[in-house]
Amino acid sequence: MSNNIFDNEHISFLVLSNDEKQYSLWPESCAIPDGWQVAFGPHQRDECLQWVNVHWCDLRPKSLQVQELS
Amino acid sequence: MKQLKGDFDSIASLFTRFARHVELQPNNVAVSDEHTTLTYSELAQRATLKANNLRLRGVKPGDNVGILLNRSVQQVVSVIAILQLGACYVPIDPDYPSERVNWILDTAQPSAIITTQDIATRFALYDMGHDKRHLHLVSAEHIDTELQLQSDVSIEPVRPNCPAYIIFTSGSTGKPKGVAVGHEQVLALLDSALAKMDARAGDVWTLFHSLAFDFSVWELWGALSTGARLEIVPKSIAWSASAFSDFLIDKGITILNQTPSAFYGLIDVQGSLDNTAEPLPLRYVIFGGEALNLDRLKSWWAKYPKGQPELVNMYGITETTVHVTWLTLHENMDALQSPIGIGLESLEVILLNDNLEQVQEGEVGEIYVAGEQLAYGYLGRADLTATRFVASPFHHGKRLYRSGDLAMRQGSNLYYFGRADRQLKIRGFRIEPAEIEAVLISHKSVADAFVIPTPANKNGLVEGLLAVLTTKETDISSQALKAQLKSHIAEQLPAHYLPTDFLFVSELPLTINGKLDIALLHKKWLSTQNMHGTKLQQRMQLLNARKQQLNNADV
Known part of the structure; x- marks a missing residue:
């Protein structure tokens, strides 16, 4: 694995989401980027990823999913 | 026959880009292979029939549809048919071993697979269709019968709301991962990259690469979205540089996309020809897929000065839709560096350090990509x-793709x-490498496994893989174990994953930094090669000369 902060299993993470209902792992120590909200956490990396797997079932951006319904 | 009706102009999709040229120039050649040539009109007609055929078998917009075909115009007919229906194509290379094919089918859950009887039998797809998956196998062979049976079919244009394709790439967890890419991402790529070229309807592109390698997305849609002709390169010709060189002349190829490794072979062939030989008709050569060694272009420049054809280096990633950067090459570039140019206009390349801060000019950082070409995900x-x-900390509510590649910015150029x-x-x-290691460790005689590149060759290229193994107590000889491991890998992974050789060690040697000592392993391996009669001295010289490459591999 790389030294990238997103791969660090010793720090705590958040799960963020945006208006397109896309999710991102996010290091708790970093400022939350504009346009993103906390959906879960802070927790350990594994727990965050498990949460994502349960709650993010459709990878398409929300705008495409809405199109399907209309 | 009515093929295309409805308001195509208001829908932005790959299919409508193609359909535009069906209306503009129905009688121009769109695609050909060894046996068949189809005009834009004929291609549209066959695709519409195939799309209808899929629809009758229950394929709906948003479904995944597998394409498990050898190189032929049928591949192109199938891609267009699937997209015309508003479904997503999942290319699967028939050269893959059945474990990988099954993994892709299990993951993508296609509602149909377009294939041939031979291939379906080889992968036992009939059994799956009846027992497990209710797959519809759609024959690619009976297209002429279809043409006779159905003469008045039309398909309403569909606004796509699913990925255009899912391409599986190597995954570090030991299983391939499917990258789902939408129409809007491919359209962004075409708009930004084609704007840098003078690509015309009169151009002739090759389809050189497997549909399962995303370089093919660019080849296919570069041609069909500009009204150009696409020549499918038969496998036997793709494998022979001299046959391919003749093919380029015979077919009048003007736009060629190549991995540097494949192109070096073509350079050698060109270098061996005398000055009376007919020059290649190329206007553009676009490199992608791996790092380019500028040193290897020297003999090319001697024969083909800049612009005749234009040579372009493009760095790219499947997750950001084929290409990311663009660099027009010229003879006087510094061969010690690996320049990749500037980002395409539809995206932004940002270099960050481990704290997610932008690095200064001249500092190395990890490549993050923002913009319109980011795939939906895995x-x-x-x-x-x-x-x-x-x-993204830099774009409101947007994402960055974290590439795992390192680069440096100098002026506006990336290296x-x-x-x-x-x-x-x-x-x-x-x-x-972890994907191969996972397979090796699953063998009963293997204790631990580490896969590293073989030492770079005289061109600075890494051509193969070396599997370094520690074994459990075992009675079998290392030769017998090698043979077992080869077939063990071949059963589960594509041919290009097979290591060049297997090196058995009592323990994995580490450097003082605690990293695997790759240089030492290379020495050990080369000494075993020496015992088998290769020239160690020569190899060691190459090894030293290419120390830089080894260091890079050890990052």
Whole structure:
């Protein structure tokens, strides 16, 4: 694995989401980027990823999913 | 026959880009292979019939449809038919071993597979269709019968709301991962990259690469979205540089996309011809898929000065839709560096350090990509998607793709600096060593396994993989074990994953930094090669000369 902060299993993470209902792992120590909200956490990396797997079932951006319904 | 009706102009999709040229120039050749040539009109007609055929078998917009075909115009007919229906194509290379084919089918859950009887039998797809998956196998062979049976079919244009394709790439967890890419991402690529070229309807492109390698997306749609002709390169010709050189002349190829490894072979062939030989008709050569060694272009420049044809280097990633950067090459570039140019207009390349801060000019950072070409994510892997496609601190509510590649910016130009992790590129194939290690460790006699690149060759290229193994107590000889491991790998992974050789060690040697000592392993391996009669002295010289490459591989 790389030294990238997103791969660090010793720090705590958040799960963020945006208006397109896309999710991102996010290091708790970093400022939350504009346009993103906390959906879960802070927790350990594994727990965050498990949460994502349960709650993010459709990878398409929300705008495409809405199109399907209309 | 009515083929295309409805309001195509208001729908932005790959299919409508193609349909535009069906109306503009129905009688121009769109695609040909060894046996068949189809005009834009004929291609549209066959695709519409195939789309209708799929629809009758229950395929709906949003479904995944597998394409398991050898090189032929049928591949192109199938891609267009699937997209015309508003479904998503999942290319699967028939050269893959059945375990990988099954993995892709299990993951993508296609509602139909377009294939031939031979291939379906080889992969036992009939059994699956009846017992497990209710797959519809759609024959690619009976198209002429279809043409006679159905003469008045039309398909209403569909606004796509699913990925255009899902391409599986090597995954570090030991299983391939499916990258789901939408129409809007491919359209953004075409708009930004084609704007840098003078691509015309009179151009002739090759389809050189497997549909399962995303370089083919650019070849296919570069041609069909500009009204150009696409020549499918038969496998036997793709494998022979001299046959391919003749093919380029015979077919009048003007736009060629190549991995550097494949192109070096063509350079050698061109170098061996005398000055009376007919020059290649190329206008553009576009490199992608792996790092380019500028040194290797020297004899090319002697024969073909800049602009005749234009040589372009493009760095790219499947997750950001084929290409990311563009660099027009010229003879006087510094061969010690690996320049990749500037980002395409539809995206932004940002170099960050480990704290997610932008690095200064001249500093090495990891490549993050923002913009319109980011894929949706990895099929069925929301967790992995959330770790690689991450919130951007620089773009409101948007994501960045974290590439794992390192680069430096100097002025406006980017220079490639290798991988931040262990991913390798061998002859353009993206390989996660961990995927092979997982298979090796699953063998009963293997205790631990580590896959590293073989020492670079005289061109600075890494051509193969070396599997370093520690074994459990076993009675079998190392030769017998090698043979077992080869077939063990061949059963589960594509041919390009097979290591060149296996090196058995009592323990894995580490450097003082605690990293695997790759240089020492290379020495050990070369000494075993020497015992088998190869020239160690010569190899060691190459090894030293290419120390830089080894260092890069050890990042």
